[in-house]
Structures are given as structure tokens and as C-alpha cells.
Amino acid sequence: xxxxxxxxxxxxxxxxxxxxxxxxxxxxxxxxxxxxxxxxxxxxxxxxxxxxxxxxxxxxxxxxxxxxxxxxxxxxxxxxxxxxxxxxxxxxxxxxxxxxxxxxxxxxxxxxxxxxxxxxxxxxxxxxxxxxxxxxxxxxxxxxxxxxxxxxxxxxxxxxxxxxxxxxxxxxxxxxxxxxxxxxxxxxxxxxxxxxxxxxxxxxxxxxxxxxxxxxxxxx
Amino acid sequence: xxxxxxxxxxxxxxxxxxxxxxxxxxxxxxxxxxxxxxxxxxxxxxxxxxxxxxxxxxxxxxxxxxxxxxxxxxxxxxxxxxxxxxxxxxxxxxxxxxxxxxxxxxxxxxxxxxxxxxxxxxxxxxxxxxxxxxxxxxxxxxxxxxxxxxxxxxxxxxxxxxxxxxxxxxxxxxxxxxxxxxxxxxxxxxxxxxxxxxxxxxxxxxxxxxxxxxxxxxxx
Amino acid sequence: xxxxxxxxxxxxxxxxxxxxxxxxxxxxxxxxxxxxxxxxxxxxxxxxxxxxxxxxxxxxxxxxxxxxxxxxxxxxxxxxxxxxxxxxxxxxxxxxxxxxxxxxxxxxxxxxxxxxxxxxxxxxxxxxxxxxxxxxxxxxxxxxxxxxxxxxxxxxxxxxxxxxxxxxxxxxxxxxxxxxxxxxxxxxxxxxxxxxxxxxxxxxxxxxxxxxxxxxxxxx
Amino acid sequence: xxxxxxxxxxxxxxxxxxxxxxxxxxxxxxxxxxxxxxxxxxxxxxxxxxxxxxxxxxxxxxxxxxxxxxxxxxxxxxxxxxxxxxxxxxxxxxxxxxxxxxxxxxxxxxxxxxxxxxxxxxxxxxxxxxxxxxxxxxxxxxxxxxxxxxxxxxxxxxxxxxxxxxxxxxxxxxxxxxxxxxxxxxxxxxxxxxxxxxxxxxxxxxxxxxxxxxxxxxxx
Numbered sequence: 071x072x073x074x075x076x077x078x079x080x081x082x083x084x085x086x087x088x089x090x091x092x093x094x095x096x097x098x099x100x101x102x103x104x105x106x107x108x109x110x111x112x113x114x115x116x117x118x119x120x121x122x123x124x125x126x127x128x129x130x131x132x133x134x135x136x137x138x139x140x141x142x143x144x145x146x147x148x149x150x151x152x153x154x155x156x157x158x159x160x161x162x163x164x165x166x167x168x169x170x171x172x173x174x175x176x177x178x179x180x181x182x183x184x185x186x187x188x189x190x191x192x193x194x195x196x197x198x199x200x201x202x203x204x205x206x207x208x209x210x211x212x213x214x215x216x217x218x219x220x221x222x223x224x225x226x227x228x229x230x231x232x233x234x235x236x237x238x239x240x241x242x243x244x245x246x247x248x249x250x251x252x253x254x255x256x257x258x259x260x261x262x263x264x265x266x267x268x269x270x271x272x273x274x275x276x277x278x279x280x281x282x283x284x285x286x287x288x289x290x
Numbered sequence: 291x292x293x294x295x296x297x298x299x300x301x302x303x304x305x306x307x308x309x310x311x312x313x314x315x316x317x318x319x320x321x322x323x324x325x326x327x328x329x330x331x332x333x334x335x336x337x338x339x340x341x342x343x344x345x346x347x348x349x350x351x352x353x354x355x356x357x358x359x360x361x362x363x364x365x366x367x368x369x370x371x372x373x374x375x376x377x378x379x380x381x382x383x384x385x386x387x388x389x390x391x392x393x394x395x396x397x398x399x400x401x402x403x404x405x406x407x408x409x410x411x412x413x414x415x416x417x418x419x420x421x422x423x424x425x426x427x428x429x430x431x432x433x434x435x436x437x438x439x440x441x442x443x444x445x446x447x448x449x450x451x452x453x454x455x456x457x458x459x460x461x462x463x464x465x466x467x468x469x470x471x472x473x474x475x476x477x478x479x480x481x482x483x484x485x486x487x488x489x490x491x492x493x494x495x496x497x498x499x500x501x502x503x504x505x506x507x508x509x510x
Numbered sequence: 511x512x513x514x515x516x517x518x519x520x521x522x523x524x525x526x527x528x529x530x531x532x533x534x535x536x537x538x539x540x541x542x543x544x545x546x547x548x549x550x551x552x553x554x555x556x557x558x559x560x561x562x563x564x565x566x567x568x569x570x571x572x573x574x575x576x577x578x579x580x581x582x583x584x585x586x587x588x589x590x591x592x593x594x595x596x597x598x599x600x601x602x603x604x605x606x607x608x609x610x611x612x613x614x615x616x617x618x619x620x621x622x623x624x625x626x627x628x629x630x631x632x633x634x635x636x637x638x639x640x641x642x643x644x645x646x647x648x649x650x651x652x653x654x655x656x657x658x659x660x661x662x663x664x665x666x667x668x669x670x671x672x673x674x675x676x677x678x679x680x681x682x683x684x685x686x687x688x689x690x691x692x693x694x695x696x697x698x699x700x701x702x703x704x705x706x707x708x709x710x711x712x713x714x715x716x717x718x719x720x721x722x723x724x725x726x727x728x729x730x
Numbered sequence: 731x732x733x734x735x736x737x738x739x740x741x742x743x744x745x746x747x748x749x750x751x752x753x754x755x756x757x758x759x760x761x762x763x764x765x766x767x768x769x770x771x772x773x774x775x776x777x778x779x780x781x782x783x784x785x786x787x788x789x790x791x792x793x794x795x796x797x798x799x800x801x802x803x804x805x806x807x808x809x810x811x812x813x814x815x816x817x818x819x820x821x822x823x824x825x826x827x828x829x830x831x832x833x834x835x836x837x838x839x840x841x842x843x844x845x846x847x848x849x850x851x852x853x854x855x856x857x858x859x860x861x862x863x864x865x866x867x868x869x870x871x872x873x874x875x876x877x878x879x880x881x882x883x884x885x886x887x888x889x890x891x892x893x894x895x896x897x898x899x900x901x902x903x904x905x906x907x908x909x910x911x912x913x914x915x916x917x918x919x920x921x922x923x924x925x926x927x928x929x930x931x932x933x934x935x936x937x938x939x940x941x942x943x944x945x946x947x948x949x950x
Binding site: 149150154194197214 | 654655657
């Protein structure tokens with residue numbers, strides 16, 4: 071098993087200094103997280119874990135705002151008629167049990183399913199980055215926004231751990247970011263696969279308590 | 291658990307038709323796979339699984355050549371002095387136990403560790419794609435080469451399942467490829483993480499016997 | 511001077527077959543093309559050339575629709591507060607006389623200036639690709655949409671020839687497309703620079719009459 | 731005509747401070763710059779301008795080394811059998827008069843034509859970035875290397891102004907760099923197209939004398 075992150079606490083305060091971090095909220099949209107959402111309906115085996123993540127995120131975002139920390143929403147968006155979706159991607163959704171027909175494609179621009187959850191609705195100073203991939207850096211403005219905003223240590227949250235979260239995990243590595251996954255703010259549709267993803271991401275995983283302590287400068 | 295791939299056998303013969311597939315060999319280089327290699331020395335907990343993958347790959351490649359199937363090597367390559375490696379990437383290697391100092395950076399161009407294993411040495415008609423990332427599509431010619439060569443169904447092999455292989459898995463999804471991971475031709479440095487990665491990649495995993503049957507047109 | 515495109519007419523009918531082409535409409539938005547638009551106000555030295563392009567485009571698009579040819583809008587979009595704009599980009603706008611202050615940044619999402627011109631308003635079956643660059647492929651879904659839609663020979667139109675149009679010209683080359691610039695459907699803010707850009711793009715430039723002839727199958 | 735760069739001299743010394751700049755040498759390889767090179771033979775209408783650029787570059791690089799400024803070679807590289815070259819790219823080379831057959835493809839890895847000119851041979855501490863595009867950022871490590879090396883103000887040199895140089899010009903803009911084109915260290919195969927390209931790039935063009943003055947801190 072890979073070791074957990076080994077920064078000592080002093081440097082962690084520095085690494086997570088409010089002006090160089092941001093909370094990234096991935097895929098917290100109706101199609102992924104609400105009863106009636108296309109992917110939620112087919113794939114969410116333990117919906118209570120998604121509800122728990124929403125609760126944790128509401129708190130994490132509130133504290134982040136208090137510290138002046140930036141909030142960046144990573145919002146899945148496909149074009150009408152899934153005009154941007156390769157046949158192989160549709161086939162993957164079907165073979166993974168995530169879609170039955172083309173009508174199940176989630177997050178079509180302008181639909182209810184594409185919208186971010188009411189509890190996590192963006193505020194005017196938040197940023198929203200559209201994306202249409204597992205790795206949120208792919209074909210999106212994510213790298214540009216992080217650099218322009220001076221974000222050196224992004225904190226990733228959202229669903230699903232074993233799909234877009236871990237896909238973006240490798241994006242952070244390839245684009246050269248120091249970063250963390252906020253443990254309690256991430257979950258997956260399938261508990262076994264969630265555990266698998268968290269195993270692989272462990273060296274970059276951090277508990278919310280530790281994050282909050284760093285922000286407040288009280289990390290022991 | 292996600293379902294296994296559900297193509298019926300007839301269509302599998304079509305999907306894996308020799309003129310539309312290729313064998314992709316990821317990171318089978320001394321620094322990753324040979325005693326004395328920097329990552330191998332630090333991370334390979336069960337070296338015998340790497341030796342087994344080499345044996346499987348020698349056979350898979352031989353049969354592939356007999357069918358006229360293209361072989362594409364994905365070769366990790368860093369510049370001298372790790373000139374292309376972000377500080378956060380170096381930090382990741384350290385926190386994951388993969389490097390102690392900058393001298394442990396693997397696959398510096400021109401070094402022994404950068405070379406592909408003798409048993410798997412490329413032949414003149416094979417293609418070699420340099421890359422320097424977990425997701426082999428990142429900053430590389432991989433997408434271009436696959437499209438120019440007409441490869442619609444790449445078959446991925448190599449090490450390490452829980453790093454570059456799964457990173458590239460998400461690259462295939464984002465770039466819109468139908469693809470497979472050849473089960474016996476992939477392994478990981480850490481057995482527990484290997485199992486985790488294979489869980490996540492299961493819908494795209496296929497056994498070598500099934501691949502060979504499709505190539506020979508004898509899939510039942 | 512580079513030679514003009516040398517396809518004979520028969521093959522041109524094939525190359526521009528309605529099912530493998532699309533009309534791409536670049537930056538035809540208020541901030542670039544309407545009195546009151548930020549860039550238009552500062553940079554458009556010969557506004558009548560923009561009006562002429564609008565007229566030509568209205569006709570080209572109408573004929574394209576009659577042939578069932580796809581229309582794809584490439585719509586410049588920046589985040590509120592120019593959150594995605596690097597300081598060097600802002601400096602470039604200033605040194606090029608295109609912006610005086612940060613308030614001149616064009617095409618902020620949700621503003622009037624970001625909207626496509628009324629005369630060229632997209633219809634329900636058209637596609638809109640957001641982008642925030644000179645090369646429209648950069649950080650956008652353009653390559654994906656073209657491939658999913660089977661577009662092998664895109665036809666580029668819009669403004670400004672010596673900025674986003676020629677930037678995207680090199681994108682087409684690098685992504686491996688056969689493509690054309692529709693001569694009368696392109697212009698630039700500065701007549702001298704427009705001529706310079708058209709010189710460089712000449713091998714891929716085609717007159718509207720020739721395009722229409724190919725679509726109708728009557729190319730002599 | 732767009733205005734020339736308007737930084738006052740004090741800030742120019744800062745912008746071009748040796749630790750935040752680098753000299754980028756684009757395509758100075760035999761196939762582009764030497765008698766017998768494939769592109770040179772077909773396209774170089776005024777070879778003496780290329781010889782002049784070589785002479786200027788030898789001096790610029792020598793002074794840069796004296797200041798400890800990094801030298802980064804951008805080296806065009808195609809795979810054997812042009813395995814990475816889309817059919818549309820080959821068609822472009824033919825329609826532009828740059829290639830007659832597939833055998834004219836320049837810069838195949840391992841060939842003489844791929845090598846950098848002897849007069850400009852890299853030294854051990856220089857960096858070499860492989861690329862296979864008009865925009866040198868495309869599918870290459872260029873952005874990563876510049877960021878890791880702390881290069882904020884790259885200076886671009888080489889051939890051909892109306893192809894790879896201007897393609898990379900738009901790459902610099904899209905990736906958010908402040909940058910300059912060193913006027914006397916750039917030329918093009920076709921004098922008319924060279925002038926066109928220099929017109930478009932004028933806001934980012936700077937004379938060698940001005941660069942040298944900034945480096946030496948003596949800019950008036």
C-alpha cells in the first residue's frame with residue numbers, strides 16, 4: 071500500500087495557504103446526484119453516500135468562502151443530441167451499465183440533469199469550467215483557469231471516485247499540480263470500485279479535518 | 291461490480307479485425323522492469339509478475355506480427371536533468387515511495403533505464419511513441435499515430451496497472467477509442483493496487499485467449 | 511507565391527460532398543462584428559467589409575442547410591472577470607490596440623457582446639462549440655465534434671483573418687484536416703493584415719462560387 | 731498597422747531578465763536549412779536569407795550562453811514511413827509545393843535531414859523538444875518545459891516565418907506567454923509570405939540589438 075502524504079504540518083499550512091488553493095467541485099449535477107438523474111438512476115448503488123458528500127461539501131465550501139478561497143465548479147456538459155460523444159464512448163456507457171440508449175446520455179446542455187445541485191449552487195464569484203471528459207483537463211479551460219487564478223494546490227471533490235475523479239487525478243499529475251482529494255467529499259456509485267479508486271489515490275488523499283486545520287493555521 | 295464486455299463473438303471478430311487493431315506496449319523499459327532500474331528497485335513488490343508479463347507479451351506480439359497487426363511502443367522519456375518534470379511530479383514520486391532524490395527519475399533519454407527490454411526489442415516496422423506522462427495521450431503523438439494508422443481498437447499492455455495503464459485507460463475513453471486491456475499482459479508494482487486498477491478497468495479487460503481467438507476468426 | 515489548390519473538379523465534388531463537410535462560423539459575435547462591440551469599436555478599420563461578410567454568410571449558410579450540410583458555430587467565450595485570461599494575453603490585447611483596460615475584454619459569457627449576430631442566429635440542429643483561443647482547437651471540443659460528426663473537409667468562415675482565422679488555419683493543419691477558407695466569407699479588422707493573412711492561407715482558400723458548384727455537383 | 735511593442739525600456743530589462751527568458755530555436759535542421767534538404771531544395775527561394783539567420787543565431791546564442799540564458803531547440807521529428815502524418819498533411823505539403831511524393835517528407839527521425847545544423851549544434855545543457863506540428867506546442871513537451879524552467883518570456887527564432895514560426899506565435903498567445911520574435915533571427919522560404927507573416931507578428935517582434943541591450947541592462 072502506498073504511504074499517505076508525508077508533508078509535515080508546518081509545510082501543509084504553507085501548501086494549503088488560502089491564496090494558493092481552491093476547492094474543485096466535480097460533477098455535482100442532477101444527472102449524477104439526484105433521484106431522476108440518468109446516471110444516478112442506473113448506477114448509484116448506495117445513494118446515501120452521495121447525500122453525505124453533499125452535506126460535507128456544503129460545509130467545506132462555506133468555510134472555504136470564509137477564508138476567501140476560490141470555488142471552481144467542473145461541470146460536465148454535452149451538446150444537444152450528444153453531438154460531441156464518440157460512438158466508443160456511448161458503447162462504454164452501455165457496457166458499464168451507465169446507459170441503455172442514447173437518451174440516457176447525461177448532462178446535455180440546457181437540461182435539468184446538467185444543472186448543479188441546488189444545495190451547491192454557485193455564487194457570483196465562483197468559477198464554472200465546462201468539460202466533457204473523465205479527465206477534466208481534457209479539452210477544457212481547467213489548466214488555464216488554475217494558472218490564471220494562481221491555484222497551485224487544488225482540492226478535488228465530487229463524484230464518481232472511480233470515473234471522473236480518478237481520471238482527473240491523473241490529469242493533475244500530468245499537468246504538474248500539487249493536489250489533494252478531500253476524502254469525505256468524494257464517493258462512487260459502486261462501493262467496491264470506490265474503495266479501489268481511493269486505494270490508488272491514497273498518496274494524495276486528505277481528510278477534511280486536516281484541510282480545515284491547515285486553512286485555520288492551527289495544524290499541530 | 292461492473293459487467294464484463296458484452297459484445298457477442300461475431301462482433302468481437304469484427305472489432306478486433308487485424309487491420310483495425312494494434313498492440314500497445316506501455317513502459318516496458320529497464321527502469322520499470324529490470325533489476326537495477328530505478329522504479330523497479332524501489333517499487334516492484336512481486337517482480338515475478340513482471341517477468342510473467344514479459345513472457346506473455348513476447349507471445350502476444352509474435353502472434354500479432356503473424357497477423358500483420360501493428361505494434362506500437364509507448365516509451366516513457368524524460369529530458370536530461372529531468373528538465374521537463376514539474377516539482378509537484380517529483381514530490382509525487384517521493385510521497386509514493388517511487389523516488390528518493392532527483393537522481394531516481396526514470397527514463398532519462400539516452401540512459402540504459404530508458405531502453406525497451408531486450409526480449410521486447412522493437413522491429414523496424416514497429417512504431418515508437420515518446421511520452422512523459424501517466425496518460426500516454428498527454429503531450430504525445432499517440433492520438434495522431436492511432437488515427438493515421440487506422441487503429442480503432444487498440445489493445446493496451448504493460449506496467450504499471452495502477453499508474454500509467456489506468457491513466458491511459460482514461461485517455462482512451464476521452465479520445466473516443468474502443469479499446470481493451472489484455473489481462474495477462476498487464477501487472478502492477480503493488481498487488482493490492484493492481485487488483486484495484488483491474489477492478490476499475492474491468493469493462494474493457496479481455497483475456498489473451500479471447501483476443502487470439504478473435505484474431506484467428508475462431509471465436510466460438 | 512504558393513500555388514492555389516490543385517484538385518481537379520471531379521475530386522472537389524467528392525472532397526466537398528455534403529455529408530463530409532461543414533460550415534464553421536468563427537467569432538461572428540457582437541463584440542467582434544457590431545457597432546458597440548468592444549473589439550469592433552477599437553479595431554474595425556473598414557466595417558463595411560464585416561457587413562459584406564455577414565451578407566455572404568447568410569447566403570452560404572442558407573444553401574448549406576438546403577444541402578443538409580452541418581453548421582458549426584465557434585463562439586469565443588471568456589469567464590466573468592476574465593478569470594481565464596492570462597496576464598500576457600491581456601498585455602497582447604493592449605499592445606495590439608485591441609483593449610485599453612480589463613473592461614474591454616470581449617465575449618464574457620452572458621453578455622450582449624458574447625452573443626452571435628441576429629442575422630446568423632443558430633438554428634436548433636446547428637452546433638455551438640465554445641472556445642477561448644486564437645486556435646479554435648485549443649482547449650475546446652472542436653476536434654471531437656468534427657470527428658463525431660464525420661466532418662473531413664471543414665469550411666472556415668468569419669473574422670478576423672489575421673487573428674483567430676489564421677490561428678485556426680494552423681489548427682486544421684496540425685489536427686490533420688483537409689479544409690478550406692471561404693474567401694468572401696472572411697475578413698480582417700486591418701486591410702493590410704487581412705491581405706497578409708490571405709497570402710499565407712492561399713493554398714487552402716476557395717471562392718464561394720467554387721464551393722457552391724461543388725455542392726451542387728455542377729463543378730465544370 | 732498594429733503598433734510595435736510599447737514597453738518602456740526599464741520594464742523591458744525586467745521582462746527579458748536572463749533568468750526568465752530563453753532562446754527557442756525552431757526547425758534549424760538540414761531538411762529545412764541545408765542544400766540537399768527536402769524542403770530547402772523545393773521551397774527556399776532566397777537561400778541567402780537562411781544563411782544570414784544562421785549567422786545571426788550563432789551570435790545570439792553565444793551572448794545568451796554568456797548570460798546563462800537557456801537555449802531550447804524545437805526539433806521537427808516525424809516517425810519512419812511518416813507514420814504520424816495524416817493524409818491531409820501530406821496533401822497540404824503537395825499543394826503548397828513543399829513535397830512531390832511521400833519520400834519528400836522532412837525530418838524523419840534518424841535521418842541526416844532531421845539533424846540540427848552543425849553551426850548551431852546543441853551543447854549538453856541545452857534542451858531539445860521534439861515536435862511534429864506547425865504550432866510547436868501541439869502534442870509536445872514545450873509548455874511543460876517552459877513552465878518547469880521558469881521561462882516567462884521566450885524568444886522565438888528560426889524558419890519558416892510563414893509556417894511553423896507563425897503557427898507557434900499563436901501557440902504562445904493561447905498558452906498565455908509574453909514572448910518575442912527576434913526579427914533578424916527569423917526568415918521564410920518565400921519573401922512575400924515572409925513579409926506577410928512579419929506584418930501579422932509585428933506587435934511581438936523585436937530587433938536583436940534591443941534584446942541584447944535588455945540582457946546587458948543597458949537599454950537606454
